[in-house]
Amino acid sequence: MAQVVLSYELAQQYTGGQTHLEVDAKDFRALVKALDGRYPGLGPELGVGLAVAIDGEIFQEPFLEPIQPSSEVYFLPAIEGG
C-alpha cells in the first residue's frame, strides 16, 4: 500500500483531519480515483493546482506516473517561481 499524505487543509475538508492515508493503486490516476471513492469530492481537488511528490520527486502533473506499493505520495501546493 502506498503511503499518501494530504495537506492539513484538505484533510480538514475531506478526511476528518486525517492527513496520512494508505492507498493501493498502480498509478497516480488510480490513486486519485481510489481516494475520491473513499472521500467523495476529494478527487477533483487533487486534480489541479497542486504539485505532487512521489518518492521525493516533485511533479507538476503526475497524472500518468506509476505508483509502487512502497511509494510515498505527498500532495503539495503548486510551486510557482520568480
Add this chain to the structure above:
Amino acid sequence: MAKHHITTTINGEPTEFLCESQQTLLDVLRDELQLTGSKEGCASGDCGACSVMLNGRLVCSCLVLGIEAEGASVETIEGVADGDRLHPLQQKFLEEAALQCGICTPGFIVAAKALLERNSNPTETEVRYWLAGNLCRCTGYDKIVRAVLDTAAEMRGA
C-alpha cells in the same frame, strides 16, 4: 503646435529634427530619430539607462530638453562601435558576461567609456562611484566593474 527646428550633430552626423519644448533629448532620440539604444528606466535621472554624451559630458538624456541639443554634439550607444568593430568595452562586456538582461548595458557602456576617456587607470572604487548613477538589477555589478577594469588595463597595454 509649433515645433522647434533643431540642428545638431549625433554620432558625428549632422542631424535635424523637430520637437516640442517639453520633449526631452531621450524622447527625441527614441521617438523622432529611432535611436532606441538609449533606454528609459525612470525619466528622473536615477537609473542612467539613457546615458549619452552631450558636448563631451556624460548626461542623462531624460534630463536634457531636445531643444538644448541645438548646435550641440551628441554621442549615443549607437555611435560607440566603429561600424562592425566593437569598442574594447563592448568586447570585454561580452567576454566577461557583464550583462544579463541587457537593458542597462548601453548606459553602462556609454558611462564607462566616458570614464576611461578621462581616467585610463581607474581604481575599483573610482569605477564604482563613477558608475553609481547607472543601476543594474541583474548582475550585482561584479562582472561589470571587472569588465571596465580589464578594458582599462587592455587599452593601456595597447
Add this chain to the structure above:
Amino acid sequence: MAEEAPKLRVVGTRPIRPDGVDKVTGRATFGADFTLPGMLFGKVSHSPYAHARIRSIDTSRAAAVPGVKAVITGSDLPEITREEAFVGEAPMNFRDLSQNVLARDKVLYDGHAVAAVCASSVAAAEEAISLIDVSYEVLPHVVEVRDAMAEDAPILHEHIRTKGVDPKPETPSNVVSRVEFALGDVEAGFRQADTVVEREFTTQAVHQGYIEPHACVASISPDGMATVWCSSQGQFMVRAYCAKLLGTEISRIRVIPAEIGGGFGGKTVVYLEPLALALAKKSGRPVKMVMTREEVFRATGPTSSAVLRVKVGAKSSGAITAAEMTLMYGAGAFPGSPVQLGCMTGFAPYDLENVKAVGYDVVLNRPKAAAYRAPGAPMAAFGVEAVLDELAETLGIEPLELRAKNAAKEGTKAAYGPKFRRIGYRETLEAAKSHSHLQVPLGPNQGRGIASGFWFNIGGQSSAAVHVNEDGTVLVVSPNPDIGGSRASMAIMAAEVLGVEVEKVKPIVADTASIAYSDLTGGSRVTFAVGMAVVQAARDVVEQLRARAAKLWDIEPDAVVWDGGEARPSSSNAGDFSPLSLADIAAKAARTGGPISGKANINASGAGPGFGTHICDVEVDPETGRVTVLRYTAIQDVGRAIHPSYVEGQLQGGAAQGIGWALNEEYIYDDSGRLQNPGFLDYRVPVASDLPMIDAVLVEVPNPTHPYGVRGVGEVPIVPPLAAVANAVGRATGVRCFDLPISPPRLLHALEERRSEAAD
C-alpha cells in the same frame, strides 16, 4: 543518468552569448523599442486612494480631448464570474486578475488602474487621463499585516471567509487562509531542548526593481485576430491570460516576445497587455503602452510584507530538537501571497524530527503581490537563519558547525514532507568552511554573518525544436524569453549533443505561433526543463542523422554511430566509409528524405532542489548606523553549470538583491495609504558603490534527472542574504535586528537604546 564530466566538450565552457552583440550595441529590441505604423499611445488612470468605492466614472471630458481615439473602464472588459482556472503552472484567479488590471466597483490600493485611454500622442493621452472624472467614496484602509488581521480591520473583500480553520467562519475576514505543515511533535521536541530561542521578525515589501518598465504594443485586425509585442516572462502566459480576460480564443492571439529587461518574477502576470488589446479593438488602431517608473512601483507586484515568529530548540550539542514558525504574509489587494512556499522552505535545509510551520495569507490595501525570486522563501529564511545564528552564539558553536550538525542530506525527510533525493547542502557548508573568506581577520565594529537558503526549483511543460540548416549549421528554437543568457545555454547543450562547435548553433526565442506551448521563464526552470527539451530534440536530430547516413551508405541505421559530430560505421564489418559530417549529410538531405529537424515536447519533472550558503562581512558606523558590506561570498550547489559565467551572475545578482532587501529597500506608505517612494530616488536599490565584489562559488552536485546534471540556480541566491547581513550586523554590534530593512535610522535607534541601557 547524468553523463560523466570528462565526456563533456562544450558544457561548462564560456562562449560569448549569441544575443550579446545586439545588447552591447543598443540594437536589441526591448518592450518599449517596438513601433507600428498608425500606432496610438495608451495611458492608464490610477486610483489616488488606498481603498474606495467607485460611485461613477465620467470619461466624457477625456474622450473630447483632440487626438483621443478610445477610452475604456472596467465595464469594457467581460465580467469574469468563474474564479479559478488552471493556466500554465499555477492556478490563477481570473476574476481577481481582471479587477486588478481594471478596477470595477472598488479600488483596493493607491495606483489601482481605473480607466485607460489611447490617443495619437502621449501628451494627448496624458491630458485625457487628467480629465477622467471618478467619483470615489473613500473607505477606511489597511496596509500593515498585523492591522489587517485585527478583529475590527477594514474588510477588503466581503466574500472572503478564512479557509483552513475549523469551524468554518461565517464573517468576512482579510485572512484568506491558514495553512499548516507539520512533522513529529514540536511540543515534545521543545521539552527535550537545552536551549530555546524564539523571536518575532518583520520584513517590508520590496519590488523586483527590473530596470525595464512594462511595455507592449497590441494590434487587432477587423476579423479579431490579435498580435501583441511585449516584454514578459512568458509569451504563452500573456496569450492565455489575455484570452481569458478578453473572453476570446487562444488561437486568435499571437504574442511575439521582445527582449526582456529584467523580471525576477514581476513579469509573470499581465497589466498593460489586456488594456492595450481592448483599446486597440475599440480604436481600430495599434496601441502602444509603456509604464512610467512611478506606475511600476505603484501598480505592479512587489513581494509580500511579512510578520513571522520563529522558535528553535536544541541540545547543548547543537542538535535541533524542535523548530516552529508562524508566517503572516501580505498578499496585497487580492489573495495569493507565497506564504505556503515560505512555510515549506524556511526549515528545508535541516534534518528535523519535530517541525511545524503555520502560514496566514492576508489581503491588504497594497498592490497585488507578484512573484519575486524564490517567492516567499527569503522572509522565512531570514527568521530561521537569524534564530539559528543566535542559537549558535548562545551554545558557543560555530554557525557553520551548527548548520552542518543539522543539515539535510539525501534521504532526509524535508520539513514539508517528502524525502530529498541527491542534494548538495552539506557540500556548500564544506565549501564555506574551507573558503579563504573565513581567514580574513575582522576589525573593530566589523562582523561576519553566515546564512543558508533553499529553493525547490521546478520543471514543467517545455518545448524545443532543432533544425539543421542546408549548410550544416543549426537553429535551436526555444519558447522561453531569455532573461539572463538562456539562449547561450540552449546553444551549448545542443552543440554538446550534436558534437558541433557552439558557434555553429544559432538559438532563437520563438513566438506563440511558431512553437509549442511552454510554461513561464521562472522558478529557475528554463535551463533545466527547456534545456532538457533541447537535449531531447537534438538527440532526435542525431537519430535522423544516423538514418540519413545509413541511407547514403546503404547500410542499416544501427550500423551507424554518431561520434564527434560525424556519422561513422559502427565497425569495420559495417563497411568501409569515410565519416560524414553534419554538413555532408545536410547537403544531401534532399536525397535522403528532405529537411532534417527534431523536436521535443515534455513536461519535465525531477528538478533538483538548490541550496546556498552565504558569508557576509559588514562594518557598522556606531555613530550613524550606516552598514557597509565589506566582503561577500555566495556558495551554491548548481548541479552543473552549463555556462559558468551566467551561473555566477545569477549568484551575484541574487545576493545583491538580497543585500538591498536587508539594508535599504522598502515600500513606505503614509497615513492615507499612499506610497511615498515610487521612484528609484527613494526606493533604494543597491548602486555600484554600495557593494564589494561578490565571490560566487559554484559547487557541482549533479542533478541525476537532467542529462547534464543541471539544477535551477536563479532563485536560491536571494534566500540567504537577508539573514547573512542581519547576522553580520548582530555580531558586529551585539545588537540583533529583527526588523528589515536595517536602515541607518532603525539601527542607530537600536544602538542608542543599548547604550542608554548600558548607562543605567
Add this chain to the structure above:
Amino acid sequence: MKQIRFAAPTSVEEAVRLLVDAGGAAHVLAGGTDLLVQMRSGLRRPDLIVDVKRIPELRAIAQEDGGWRIGAAVAGAEFNEHPDLPAVWPGVAEAFDLIGSTQIQGRASLGGNLCNASPAADSVPAMMAAGATCRIAGPGGAREANIEEICTGPGQTSLAQGEFLVSFHLPARAVGSGDAYLRFIPRTEMDIAVVGAGVNLTVDGDGQCTSARVALGAVAPTALLVQECAEALIGTKLDDRAMGALAAAASAACRPIDDKRGTVEFRTKVAGVLARRAAAIALERARSN
C-alpha cells in the same frame, strides 16, 4: 494642450526682460536636473522656459577681489575640474561633488541647487559656511545677497518676480583657514542628504580658533547657519571638549521632520556627529594652509 515657450537669451538684460514679460509663469532653466523632473511630475507647469546657459556671465569662473566669482549656471563638475578652486575651497568642492551621479554632476548648476530651495541641497550649507554671497539680476538692476538670505522655505526663495541668480562670490581664503562638508545618506550615492554639515574655520599660530562658520542642511525648512556652533569653536583650541560642544550645539539647532528619508531622532543625533567630523577635517586643512 498648453504650449510651453522656450527662450535662450544671451544677455542678463534680455533674460530679465523675458522673465518680467512672462509674469510669474516663466521658469529659469540651467542644468534642468530639478526642473525637468518637476515638470514631468506636474509639480511645475511653466508657460516659458528661459535657458540661461548661453549668457556668458552665468558660465564664467574668474578671480575677483582675491576671491572667486562663479557663474550661477556653472555645473558642479565644472567647478570641481577647475585648476584652482577645489584646492582653495575643498569643502565647497566636496559638496558639489556629492550632488547626484556623474551624469547629474555634468548638468546640475550651482545656482539651481540654491534656487530649487531644497532644505537638503548639498552645496548650500557648504556655501553658507564659506561665507559666499550671490549676485541677483532683476528689473531694478543687480543686487548682492548672502546665501542665507535666498531660501525662505522648501521650494521658496526671496527672489522677486523677474529676478534670477547671476553668480556667486567665494571670498579670499584666509591664512590658517580650512573648510569641509559632510552629508549622510542611506546609500553611498544617489540619495538626497538626510543630514548635511558644512564647517569653515580659521586657527591662529598657536592653534586657537579665531573664526568659524557652521551650517546644517536637511534638519530644518531651510539650511541653517548656526551661530551657537561657531561660538562653541571660536576661542578654543578645538579640543575634544570644544568638538563635543559643537556637536551638542548642532543637535540643539535642529528642527527636523520625520519622513521617508530619516527620523527626527536620527537627524538630530547625526547632525552633531557630522558637524564634529566636518570640523575635524576642516581643522586638518586649516593647519596645512
